[in-house]
Amino acid sequence: MCVCFQIWTDELFDLATNILSRNSSRIRHLYKMFVIFQYSALISLQSESIKTEDLTWEVFLKFLDNLCIRPELQSIFEEWYFGARRKPFISLDQFLEFLNDKQRDSRLNEVLYPPLKRDQVRQVMEKFESNLSQLERDQLSLQGFSRFLNSEENNSLPLENLDLFDDMTHPLAHYFINSSHNTYLTVGQLTGASSVEMYRQVLLTGCRCIELDCWKGKPPDEEPYITHGFTMTTEIPFKEVIEAIAETAFKASPYPLILSFENHVDSPKQQAKMAEYCRTIFGDALLIDPLDKYPLEQNIPLPSPQELMGKILIKNKKKPHLEKTTVRRKDPVLTQPSPSRGGEGESEEEEDNEPLPEGKKAASEEGTALNEVSATEEMSNLVNYVQPVKFKGFDNALSKWRRRHYEMSSFVETKAIEILKTFPFEYNKKQMSRIYPKGTRVDSSNYMPQLFWNIGCQMVALNFQTLDLPMQLNMGVFEYNGHSGYLLKPEIMTRGDKQFDPFTEEIVDGIVANTIISGQFLTDKKVGIYVEVDLFGLPQDTKRRCKTKTSNGNSMDPVWEDERFVFYKVILPSLASLRISAFEENGRFIGHRILPVSSLKRGYRYINLRTEFNQPLLVASLLVYTEAKDYVPNQHMGKFAKLISLLRKTTYVPSLSLEELKQNKNLTKLRKKQIKDFNELQKKNQKKVNAKSFIWM
Structure with a gap:
């Protein structure tokens, strides 16, 4: 236990020489650290020491939340929150909307992959909100929101991808x-x-x-x-x-x-x-x-x-x-x-x-x-x-x-x-x-x-x-x-009845976009940082290396935020990979991550960086907003927009459980209305849009 605290203390003082670097003195940062100790109820005087039994995991999280204030997270949070500015919170319904609107891939089949419901969202809040009084009022604080974004539940990839998920019964040549x-x-x-x-x-x-x-x-x-x-x-x-x-x-x-x-x-x-x-x-x-x-x-x-x-x-x-x-x-x-x-x-x-x-x-x-x-x-x-x-x-x-x-x-x-x-x-x-x-x-x-x-x-x-x-x-x-x-x-x-040409442009394809928002604990040096995003795939994929601006001497928590990179055409997402890498301003490699495009999850995600050996870095990560859309050729964009507009006017079908549907007395009436709306929609859209859709899991 003493060894762990010694390592933690050494790291803390190393960070204090550069934490949130704004060309200010280290004395100021150390003073800030003591103020946060007091706020976390760890010590009341600067001469006091911390008792090991007082430093519980919950107290440590509170200390860390207050020490590492993240303005970019606060701005994301403020798009959704209620309450006074001094005590902001997200209601359960707002968090539900955030998860279904921002974090869920809109192209997913709603029957096979239904949007989250209130009871599911409530369970998520219970896991990450430590303030019980707010939890009783169905509220999520900024700290709880931050913990959720940095959790395994909000991983940039489905966790099952790291386990054995391919069918291993095909011939060796496949x-x-x-x-x-x-x-x-x-x-x-x-x-x-x-x-x-x-x-x-x-x-x-x-x-x-x-x-x-x-x-x-x-x-x-x-x-x-x-x-x-x-x-x-x-x-x-x-x-x-x-x-x-x-x-x-x-x-x-x-x-x-x-x-x-x-x-x-x-x-x-x-x-x-x-x-x-x-x-x-x-x-x-x-x-x-x-x-x-x-x-x-x-x-x-x-x-x-x-x-x-x-x-x-x-x-x-x-x-x-x-x-x-x-x-x-x-x-x-x-x-x-x-x-x-x-x-x-x-x-x-x-x-x-x-x-x-x-x-x-x-x-x-x-x-x-x-x-x-x-x-x-x-x-x-x-x-x-x-x-x-x-x-x-x-x-x-x-x-x-x-x-x-x-x-x-x-x-x-x-x-x-x-x-x-x-x-x-x-x-x-x-x-x-x-x-x-x-x-x-x-x-x-x-x-x-x-x-x-x-x-x-x-x-x-x-x-x-x-x-x-x-x-x-x-x-x-x-x-x-x-x-x-x-x-x-x-x-x-692999299929014998399919013909594959890697130089084609006609396979089902899509668009992927990444906004590099910020970095966390990338290096303890006082240097500028930039991020590169590369796409590796078929020859006709969008091919270019995207690069952010270099941060102004801030390596602990650089913020880019408006750096949005769009790869307009990914021919075969299941064969494509995205590489996101961070470098010091002199070109020195910090870390990177290789991500399969077909498995990328939409929304705000932390990407934990790896070394050249593909070993995880201890705390270095990037906050990225990822979007994935169906590709539609420019000549069909007008027709596609009209079709989407018409689809939005159709009857809304609520996401209900089978038991709820059985109890619904108006189910038959609802189905008849849906069939009628669908028939009318077919008549209005005899000219079909030649756009293919692709679902990325």
Whole structure:
């Protein structure tokens, strides 16, 4: 208890040097703090100490409410309150109107998602209003209003989104899978340490596809090892990596883990040793034989994450049935990695055909890097649902003679961009694809994963050791669905009877707008703060980075209020994300939050910021007002406005319970009047407005 108070006191005095900074003296702020102590009945004299038994949670909240006065909250409150200015309050009916008018999405179906009723609102007030006399009069004070806005009940997203909420029974190809590239590296691609610990850390973030670059061990031990070929990165034992994976494979997520092998071990003996390590260390977790329900045959879909729970799948070249001996590839253009490319050599390196730079040759003792080897019988037997094959075109993959859902291909980002617009999206509905960074990213930078999520690629592999914007976006997106590492694609990207074009403008779409009102406890430095809002989605979405003005040296509680940013067109909200980030005036990153557009809740919401590691900041947050509307093309706005006007003139149907409706003697009369009004409305609106509606949950 004493330690907690010591920490709290230290923080309090730190804040006192800058709290509500208005270029005033810290003595003034400390004096204000003592006045509030007295008002909170904690002490009466400045020389007194606070008794621990007196500092209850309720007293602390009262102290905090009075210490951190929020003018912007007061202005929101004043739009609704009754009573004298010195003792303002919101009545129950006014709070009901606020919740249904400002905080509720007006596009929600009122039958499935009815507006709140008085008894429900009363329960909310009871939870957040500490003044019992006001509560008895059905009144909510400014302090109670403030606590409600900052509560879990008023979260910016539905809390269930953080839990497992996707249906996990679809085929594996119907999910985006959190994937890592060159998982063992700690820094760049050419120098630095490889680390077994990286596998543990990456798996604990919820990653479900990790990479192992395997090389032939040297005498006398002849133990295979993992490193980045033709570079100065260090080596780590293959066996230790397998042990680390076994320890942490299912700590963060119970769903299947895919091991992407890049195999340069040309020794049958050492490949047999690798296979034996996998069998003995992974044990029953290693999926060796395909499930009875999903044989490796044409037109058989992949099993679901639910059916593969707790299983490890190996992605490695598989020996053809008719092949009797291990044969190396002969094509130097397709398979030879260059030192300048950091030994990039994916198992099915058909897509990265950059020629070797002149004068670059590999050392003879590492000749296996020149030609990636084929699998031996032992390693081949471990491969089932993730079989890498040489890519020979989408027509071949989708032909009726093939259609093997268990086959997949990898693409370097440059090749994937080339085929972006010609990519038949049917491929990713049934089979899996993996994208990885180009070899020239020697600093381990990342490409934007959104580009390839838009075309349905499941495994978009990134360098987890680099916390740049692409990696931050990846971590933010995969935070949801219980950190499972799997996100179900939008329905239009998985259904066989639907055609999806990521470059279209004709899918159901909407508008999202954000007003950045204020920030709280962003930093203890006396610097200006600005906020950026970015939208990541389909190519035809509104694309721009919005930025607030820089606050005038106030970092504790900066207020922007009038900064409203509108993204007029979001083609497919279920594939779009909003990033709200705060920076110091010199560009130093403070914190951010990645939010799925389709789950944004309307109204005044606090957004708690995260670090680059996606870890919650202690108290830093932004108060934001969010709006979500249906998109209507400009040429139809006039007709749409007339339709809305007519709809408002129709008979109002009160939100009643089933029991109340049964008791209503005029129910039949009411229904007849509704039918009559509806028929009249249909006659007046024979020309229908060509506007599509979309409900964001």
